[in-house]
Amino acid sequence: MSAIQPADTSREMTGAEIVVQALIDQGVDTIFGYPGGAVLPIYDALFAEGRIKHILVRHEQAAVHAAEGYARSSGKVGVVLVTSGPGATNAVTGITDAMMDSIPLVVITGQVPTHLIGTDAFQECDTVGITRHCSKHNYLIKETARLASALHEAFYIARSGRPGPVVIDIPKDVQIMRGPYAAPTAAGHKTYKPQTKGDQTAIETAVEMLAAAERPILYTGGGVINSGPHATTLLRALAALTGAPVTSTLMGLGTMEHRHKQFLGMLGMHGSYEANMAMNRCDLMLCIGARFDDRVTGRLDAFSPHSKKIHIDIDRSSINKTVRVDLGIVGDVGSVLEDMLALWKARGHAAQDLEPWWADIAGWRARDCFGFKQQGPALLPQKAIQRLWEKTRDQAPIISTEVGQHQMWAAQHFGFDAPNKWLTSGGLGTMGYGLPAAIGAQLANPGALVIDIAGEASIQMNIQELGTATQYRLPVKIFIINNEYMGMVRQWQELNHGGRYSESYSDSLPDFVKLAEAYGWKGITINGPDDLDAGIDAMLAHDGPVVVDCRVTKLANCFPMIPSGAAHTDMMLEGEAPPTSEPDEDAKALV
Amino acid sequence: MKHAPSEKHTLSIIVDNESGVLARIVGLFSARGYNIDSLTVADVSTDHAVSRITIVTSGPPPVIDQIIAQLDRLVPVHRVLDLTELGPHVEREMALVKVAGTGDKRVEALRLADIFRARPVDTSTNSFVFEVSGSTEKVDQFIALMREVGLVEVARTGVVAIARGAEAA
Numbered sequence: 216m217s218a219i220q221p222a223d224t225s226r227e228m229t230g231a232e233i234v235v236q237a238l239i240d241q242g243v244d245t246i247f248g249y250p251g252g253a254v255l256p257i258y259d260a261l262f263a264e265g266r267i268k269h270i271l272v273r274h275e276q277a278a279v280h281a282a283e284g285y286a287r288s289s290g291k292v293g294v295v296l297v298t299s300g301p302g303a304t305n306a307v308t309g310i311t312d313a314m315m316d317s318i319p320l321v322v323i324t325g326q327v328p329t330h331l332i333g334t335d336a337f338q339e340c341d342t343v344g345i346t347r348h349c350s351k352h353n354y355l356i357k358e359t360a361r362l363a364s365a366l367h368e369a370f371y372i373a374r375s376g377r378p379g380p381v382v383i384d385i386p387k388d389v390q391i392m393r394g395p396y397a398a399p400t401a402a403g404h405k406t407y408k409p410q411t412k413g414d415q416t417a418i419e420t421a422v423e424m425l426a427a428a429e430r431p432i433l434y435t436g437g438g439v440i441n442s443g444p445h446a447t448t449l450l451r452a453l454a455a456l457t458g459a460p461v462t463s464t465l466m467g468l469g470t471m472e473h474r475h476k477q478f479l480g481m482l483g484m485h486g487s488y489e490a491n492m493a494m495n496r497c498d499l500m501l502c503i504g505a506r507f508d509d510r511v512t513g514r515l516d517a518f519s520p521h522s523k524k525i526h527i528d529i530d531r532s533s534i535n536k537t538v539r540v541d542l543g544i545v546g547d548v549g550s551v552l553e554d555m556l557a558l559w560k561a562r563g564h565a566a567q568d569l570e571p572w573w574a575d576i577a578g579w580r581a582r583d584c585f586g587f588k589q590q591g592p593a594l595l596p597q598k599a600i601q602r603l604w605e606k607t608r609d610q611a612p613i614i615s616t617e618v619g620q621h622q623m624w625a626a627q628h629f630g631f632d633a634p635n636k637w638l639t640s641g642g643l644g645t646m647g648y649g650l651p652a653a654i655g656a657q658l659a660n661p662g663a664l665v666i667d668i669a670g671e672a673s674i675q676m677n678i679q680e681l682g683t684a685t686q687y688r689l690p691v692k693i694f695i696i697n698n699e700y701m702g703m704v705r706q707w708q709e710l711n712h713g714g715r716y717s718e719s720y721s722d723s724l725p726d727f728v729k730l731a732e733a734y735g736w737k738g739i740t741i742n743g744p745d746d747l748d749a750g751i752d753a754m755l756a757h758d759g760p761v762v763v764d765c766r767v768t769k770l771a772n773c774f775p776m777i778p779s780g781a782a783h784t785d786m787m788l789e790g791e792a793p794p795t796s797e798p799d800e801d802a803k804a805l806v
Numbered sequence: 807m808k809h810a811p812s813e814k815h816t817l818s819i820i821v822d823n824e825s826g827v828l829a830r831i832v833g834l835f836s837a838r839g840y841n842i843d844s845l846t847v848a849d850v851s852t853d854h855a856v857s858r859i860t861i862v863t864s865g866p867p868p869v870i871d872q873i874i875a876q877l878d879r880l881v882p883v884h885r886v887l888d889l890t891e892l893g894p895h896v897e898r899e900m901a902l903v904k905v906a907g908t909g910d911k912r913v914e915a916l917r918l919a920d921i922f923r924a925r926p927v928d929t930s931t932n933s934f935v936f937e938v939s940g941s942t943e944k945v946d947q948f949i950a951l952m953r954e955v956g957l958v959e960v961a962r963t964g965v966v967a968i969a970r971g972a973e974a975a
Contacts, residue, residue: 348837349829352881355825372881406822408880532875535868 221421230390231256234323237366239266240398243294245285245658245672246270247278251298252338253325253748256390259294270658270687273679275302277379279309280677282756284405284655287638288613288663292373293655295322298635300338303384308645310380311349315642316466317441319378320578321369322350328388329357332529339428344382351379351409357386359394376409378441379531408655409529413546418427418554420542421501421525425760426564427556428499428523429745430572431459434482437466437641438504438528438548440634446549447634450503453552456559460576462490464505466641469631475480479576480585483511484777485623489576491775492710493785494519496575502526504548508642509805513614517782527551527748583787584775585627593768594744596621596696600628600668606751612664615652618644620702620773627773646674650693654680664692664755671697671764672721681734684760693762694756698769706772711779711798741765779805810866814843815890816897816967817874819859820975822882823849830880831859840873841865844899844942844964856884862965887975894970900939900963903949907956908932915955922948935956 228236234257238246245268250258272278275297280541282293293313297306303324313320327336343355352372354365362385369381425431433454439446447470454461454477461471462482471478478709480487482494491513494500500522505511507526512518526533526539527548534543535542544551560563596773614629616622617639622639633635638656640648649667657665667674674695684691706718728738737757741764754761774789779804797803828847835842842947843862850858851946863873870888877886901923905915908931915934919926924938932948938948949960969975 343826344829347826348833376879404881406884530879532872532879534875536872541869 222298222447226396227393228396229256229260229393230362230385232383233266233362233394233396234366234390235260235267235357236295236396237363239400241292241367241370241647242358244268246294246296247281247655248296249275249278249284249298249302251325251525253327253387253797254302254323254390256297256387256673257325260793267784270654270683271294272651272683274677275305275738276308276647277683279306279313279320279322279678280645280648280651280787281655281658281680281683282320283309283316283648284615284638284652285318285659285769286318286655287652288635289659290497290548290635292321292370297322298325298338299327299342300340301332301340303340303342305547307345307349308643310346310382312643312645312648313380314349314351316379316640317378317437318380319373320380321366321373322380322382324382324384325390326355326384326386329386330388332386341803342382346382347790350382353382353384355384355386359389359392362389362394363396368404368722370399371404372407372672375403376407382748398488401597409548410545410637411529411547413527413544413551413554415432417540417542417544418560420550421544422555422558422562422564424499424523424525424542425457425459425501426562426567426767428459429503429567429569430496430498430575431457431567431569432493432499432616433457433459433461433501433503434464434494434505435461435467435470435503436464436505439467439470442504442548444634446504446552449556451548452556453559456556456564456566459501459571460573462486462494462495462512464508464641465626465639467505468626468637472632473630481626481655483508484513485627485773485775486792487581487627487776488581488786488788491777491786492579492620495783497522500524502528502540503552504528506533509534509537511540513777514782517784519783528630534590534715541760575758582788584786587789589744594741594747596624596698596767596771597628599694599747599765599767600624600746602747603666603668604629606748606755607664607666610664612666613638613653613656614641614666615649615667616670617649617667617676618646619670619673619704620698620706620771621668621670623697623703623773629668646673649673649681650677650680650691652686653691653693654689655683657684658687666692667697669693670702671695671699671724671727672701675682678730681731681760681762682734685735688762690758691760693760693790694754695762696763697727698766698767698771699725700722700769702771704775705716705770709772713797713804727764736762739763810868812845812866813870813890814862814864814889816871816895816965817861817863818887818889819861819877819913820884820887821857821859822883822884823851823855823857827857827882828859830882831861831877833929834876835863835873835878837871840869846964846966852968858862860964860966888950889967889969889970889975891893891975892969895939895975896970897965897967898939899942899945899965900937901945901949902961903936903938903952904933904960905936905952905956906933906958911955915952918951918955924948961966
């Protein structure tokens with residue numbers, strides 16, 4: 216192959232070389248992919264290219280989740296390279312996942328040559344058609360001359376505004392033909408110009424409303440993390456200045472130190488009692504980079520009925536989408552918070568006397584909604600996760616999860632003190648996310664302790680990625696909370712479907728220890744409370760990848776829980792009698 | 807949020823004239839369950855770089871706001887104008903209306919066409935194709951009258967609209 220030089224001026228290259236050069240010029244050092252017929256020219260250009268490390272996954276879905284884990288734990292754009300047809304369709308779940316959770320990705324897909332497009336050629340699919348609504352933007356590049364600018368545009372679009380995945384579909388002949396290459400320029404985009412600076416008048420109003428509130432709450436989300444570490448610092452400063460309680464969505468965990476006295480924990484369906492009660496009773500809600508997801512609001516007509524609501528979001532379509540707010544501020548969270556802080560200080564506002572409000576909150580906190588009692592020989596999953604946290608907290612680990620009960624228990628019982636440490640599929644709820652995400656995070660953070668807290672059902676959805684970690688010597692840990700059920704499905708069947716556990720059991724499970732060993736991992740079993748500490752210690756002591764099969768009690772439910780169609784004030788807590796009758800049809804129809 | 811009374815809005819969407827842009831917009835409406843009462847699209851620039859899409863949609867005001875915000879964040883969309891909200895504007899559509907008949911019906915069809923300033927653009931001894939343009943209501947009314955004198959088939963363009971006055975909206 217021809218040597219690829221640093222590109223300063225426009226010159227001719229093959230399409231495949233343009234792809235590689237554009238990645239280098241965009242500062243990409245790691246990509247995740249899987250070769251196939253329609254991307255062979257790009258793989259050829261990557262061959263012996265020392266500046267880009269290609270991570271060969273075992274399934275294209277995992278390539279996308281790994282790129283997500285890489286992006287979320289590093290703040291950089293994740294890059295994926297897959298072939299046409301099944302390569303692209305396998306990537307669709309990951310692309311949709313990144314879309315829902317606003318993760319910046321550039322996904323490059325091979326396509327059959329342009330003259331075969333539309334003929335049902337071998338491994339042809341309409342990739343741009345399929346991904347149109349699960350990507351932030353997508354391109355089918357029919358001329359090599361358009362390739363360089365499209366790639367640079369894709370990176371710009373992926374990372375600016377509300378981040379998301381951008382798909383570039385490149386027919387094989389376009390990869391082979393020669394065309395001009397130009398390095399990226401600082402110019403933005405001719406039509407896509409997200410508003411980052413908030414409206415000053417709206418910000419002034421917001422500061423006055425916040426200063427006048429008697430029962431304020433900061434409701435924060437993944438937008439704070441996407442805005443960059445600076446936004447986390449600003450959020451903490453705003454919390455300190457106002458003295459207001461702070462709650463976070465699943466996506467925003469880590470922006471407040473979890474043991475901070477003003478932090479009420481996660482809110483929503485499996486959030487804390489105090490966070491949900493405070494959301495219900497507040498007189499001013501300042502929503503910062505969150506989107507009033509249905510997991511958060513519960514029943515909409517009973518959602519925080521007495522509050523004025525302010526919403527800061529970089530995506531105008533998130534404002535007033537499901538919940539009508541009194542004041543919307545379109546802008547980057549970091550920029551708006553900076554302006555709010557400056558204004559608060561300039562106007563000499565002092566924190567309101569929030570004593571009565573904090574007294575109410577103290578009453579809700581006293582319910583100890585996440586409390587549990589470990590007794591007997593069966594290990595509680597909450598206990599397992601709590602001990603995992605206690606034994607690893609000094610190392611500030613990066614935690615990924617799969618989806619289900621274990622994910623919610625991890626959110627409740629694992630403490631996060633910094634952003635970019637918590638990687639979980641929130642919007643799409645993708646089982647099989649955690650292992651590839653952990654692999655991506657480990658590559659972005661080579662020295663970090665990275666643990667995938669998994670369930671025994673979810674982990675099997677991308678179990679083949681054990682091989683990827685082995686190949687690249689990634690010391691990823693998988694901590695399987697094994698209750699031999701698809702626990703969240705079983706819990707819903709218990710609560711909503713009369714305990715008829717239709718197909719929600721995990722039969723014919725593999726021996727996870729032997730499976731780990733077959734891939735060159737270490738395998739450890741934890742059978743009960745007495746093994747727990749030793750098992751975690753052994754996991755941490757091993758410098759390679761480890762699977763821990765942590766056997767827990769089978770029928771534990773994840774509480775607190777706002778049942779489907781219920782209001783924040785109708786939370787069910789552990790030990791409270793479950794409803795005696797099945798819910799009505801409207802409630803049953805909700806997910 | 808969807809319980810407020812429904813309103814009809816005419817949106818003018820200026821987009822890059824690139825492949826897939828119409829699919830993006832139509833797909834957004836179907837994926838999010840918004841209504842399209844009519845849709846027209848054509849290239850409107852000398853260099854063929856920009857198209858104007860006119861969509862007549864209906865929904866409660868919060869839904870209309872959402873539609874505009876959702877359209878506005880699509881990458882190839884330059885801008886979205888809610889002509890209904892912006893004020894005085896002209897809306898027109900054109901229809902080709904085929905009627906067949908002889909004798910009194912044929913004469914009556916011609917008389918009605920004259921009143922509506924519809925022009926025959928094709929004729930045979932027992933049929934006409936009329937070209938009629940105007941507001942949606944006028945076109946509707948013309949077609950309704952043609953039913954009584956031998957309507958065969960109709961083709962309509964859907965609404966195109968533009969703001970009144972000297973300025974570009």
